Amino acid sequence: MQLEPQRILVAITGTVEGQRALEHGIRLAELIGAALIGLVVEGRLPTAPATVAEVDDAHRAREPFFDTITTLAVDQAAEHGIELEIHRRPGPFVRAVCREAHASVVDLVIIGRPRSILGLPRVASLTHRLDCPLLLTP
Amino acid sequence: MIQQILIAWDGSPPARYALDIAIDFARRYEAELVAASVAHSPAHAETEGDRAESVDAARQYLEETLNAVADRAERVGVPLEHVIIEGDNPAEDLLHYAHEHGIDLIVVGHHRNRRPGRFLLHGLAERMIAHAEMPVVVVSDEPDD
Secondary structure, X not given: OOOOOOEEEEEOOOOHHHHHHHHHHHHHHHHHOOEXXXXXXXXXXXXXXXXXXXXXXXXXXXXXXXXXXXXXXXXXXXXXXXXXEEEEEEOOHHHHHHHHHHHOOOOEEEEEOOOOHHHHHHHHHHHHHOOOXXXXXX | OOOEEEEEOOOOHHHHHHHHHHHHHHHHHOOEEEEEEEEOOOOOOOOHHHHHHHHHHHHHHHXXXXXXXXXXXXXXXXXXXXXXXXXOOHHHHHHHXXXXXXXXXXXXXXXXXXXXXXXXXXXXXXXXXXXXXXXXXXXXXXXXX
């Protein structure tokens, strides 16, 4: 286990919790000179699309959202002199985070704390599957 | 930003993993590091004498286990303070301490396994995550397969 975080992965979700996680990641990367990777997880598509066109529509409808949160995150990091590398991966969230953490060989993962206790199984699953520490911001 | 870090110390292998991470964070942040433990008596302690005896035994165990690894902090120049709280609810007692003392970051160890329990967080880590007002770092030990 790498003890000194040189590469940090932060989940960018577009939520208040995700924003706090990003802010913490930026401050930490700034402080210790670590590389910061932002992960945008594109969640599941509509559960029962009838046609390929419906899937395409869903893709198109959410593109602006992911583009916006990506741009905002990169700009926010740039204000602190941090170059934020964005990776967009398909969901589910836990699998995407674990795969990205492994592929990018990160030493620390930062996510926002779930809003309710219903999100704790997701945190549990992450802690069991990640090879590195998990930092949850309130 | 982060000036005081608390590591939840119970002497277990996950806590030892977590200590290494906490030391590293403290060194990076140039923060103070506090190992906080809760010495609590078992529910079956029937008398005040039993209770005092078990608390003393817990206190001794916590001190000995931390002393055995405290040199890890000394080697990298991180002062490590050990605080032992007497109480019956480790998660609440540690969170209360963290709140009262302006702790900025909590580090907690967590034992993981590959069994169905992987969808559950156990005890201390779960309560810390659910109720802490400050960031919490969860450090898992090696899976026991």
